[in-house]
Amino acid sequence: MAGANQGLVKRSPVMADVAARAGVSHQTVSRVLNEPSLVRPSTRKRVEQAIAELGYRRNMSARALATKRSSLIGVVSPAVTLFGPSQMATAIQAAARSSGYATISATPEPTSPTEVLDFFLTLGVEGIIVIAPTRQTATEARRLAGTLPVVAVAAGMRKVRPLHVVAIDNEQGARDATRHLIDLGHERIAHIAGPRDWFDARARIQGWQAELASAGLAVPEVTEGGGWGAADGYAAAQELLALPSRPTAVFAANDDLALGAMRALHHAGLRIPEDVAVVGYDDVANTAFYEPPLTTVRQPFDDLGRHALEALVATIEGRRPEAELSPPQLVVRESSVGSAGG
Amino acid sequence: MAGANQGLVKRSPVMADVAARAGVSHQTVSRVLNEPSLVRPSTRKRVEQAIAELGYRRNMSARALATKRSSLIGVVSPAVTLFGPSQMATAIQAAARSSGYATISATPEPTSPTEVLDFFLTLGVEGIIVIAPTRQTATEARRLAGTLPVVAVAAGMRKVRPLHVVAIDNEQGARDATRHLIDLGHERIAHIAGPRDWFDARARIQGWQAELASAGLAVPEVTEGGGWGAADGYAAAQELLALPSRPTAVFAANDDLALGAMRALHHAGLRIPEDVAVVGYDDVANTAFYEPPLTTVRQPFDDLGRHALEALVATIEGRRPEAELSPPQLVVRESSVGSAGG
DNA sequence: GACTTGAGTACGAATATAACC
């Protein structure tokens, strides 16, 4: 009786239906789907045709139940509609799909990290990617790592087993940006930092400091507005302007901060880059159309997302993932060099 | 033997384990989880305690298999990292979770819409939300609607059963923006439009035209750059500047276009808003820090996302969803009224 | 004996039906 069409409602076809139509057992159908090489070509053809004719599709729930593999991956990322995290989420998703996984995203913020984990575990995810910008999030990621495969995306975090960490080299990006300003002849280069509890913010501070030091320049205090937004950059720039010896260049920890800073500079009647050069970080959309176009550091978020997924899949499949660190890339525009290109 | 801990590997506990520990049958455990009112309080307590002690968690795959309900919802959205779609996706996700659903997002772009549908159907999603900015996408959404519950987010699309459509009233937003400029005394108000195949672009054109007409003003030709980016806005603005009688105000179909247009105006040595007033659309992050801060129209994407999800859940549960149309809101800044406020 | 195919059962939760106090 199994598989027989016994009602009026047309249910979606199951293996047994395909088997009946092809004149084989459901087991053979299963084999055609999973190990086609074990089935005689002529039989396989018949089964494949039956599948096509019926529009048969595997039932993932049943499959997951039998294999204990859900093909689901959880992605935890901060709720902030920030450029980096959202770019990454997209990249991870695309990479996952082409690897046969579906991603479920969730933010810990309306509720709690524990609640998110619970949500994921109930769904039966095979692994989790945690976009962990702060130490707190990273610590939670580490806690999970004992339970199931976890990959953290966290710049500047120590890579301690069993947690695998993927990151962009923020320190290098910051050094590149700072070097660029030094090469232009600047000697008083300020830094507008992001929130200190973010790895990215700290790494960029360190890169800036390191490059200044290696050039024999004085390392001023870090300025910060408290957040990553343009309003914070505006406030930070105002502080800088009140300083006894005003900097001739500002390296902002992201493009939004830079945007706010540029506005503050304009308000103060200063020209960019003639009076103060500005460099941002991220290369978000439209930075080329800021006033003036913003020199910034592009981050390979797509790469990073792919790497994160690859590392997670490797962990799930029991392989040992390789450490990955993608290089950022300086994009020079007018906010640092002027329209004449120098 | 069922439920007995017979191996060395500690598997996650199943219902039978909970039942054994609580001294009841698995059926009672199931009832405690699904219809607690049918279980005597004392028994329920024991079961709940056993659940807590074992850290038991329901297996969604098994549950989905038995109930034919996956608790999964598919979200199709264009790959573009555009403000609207990504905001919506986030809102939908949050709303879904609080309704007990998980969302799986996918973009049709690397592959095909059919492929995405296949992906979703194989996963067993209970319904799909299609963010359909163009007629083509909307048509595909309509095709699906016969197969399973579908809600489309599409501005300006006819609401024909069985497809339920949710949207923001773009025409009203455009009218508000245009009205604002008319009230400021402008008589030559140009419009920089988005790609014509987008519903949103068309609705904004219509709103602009309608408001001009109702004010007895001439309706000029629409200008467009071909896309939604700042570069397109820049190009479109250059066209406007070459016109015999230059407009005194520009209403751009989104903030990026406005940003590009403002840059073109600056390049031409024009002041904003004294020479040309500019209004955008979307109120993306940081528009308050543009040069000058941009007057724009805020869209309630969160609301829209929630509405879309609510409509889909209603459809899934067999209820009849209500039509929803959220109002946009004009945000006045200096790009139209100047720093003095008028 | 290599190659194919089939029968039977496990996976974990839900539920209809029957049994219990």
Place this chain on the structure above:
DNA sequence: AGGTTATATTCGTACTCAAGT
């Protein structure tokens, strides 16, 4: 009876093992 609990079966796929060529 009336409120609770137990037994048996179902969902659709995968996989072990055995049987057929």
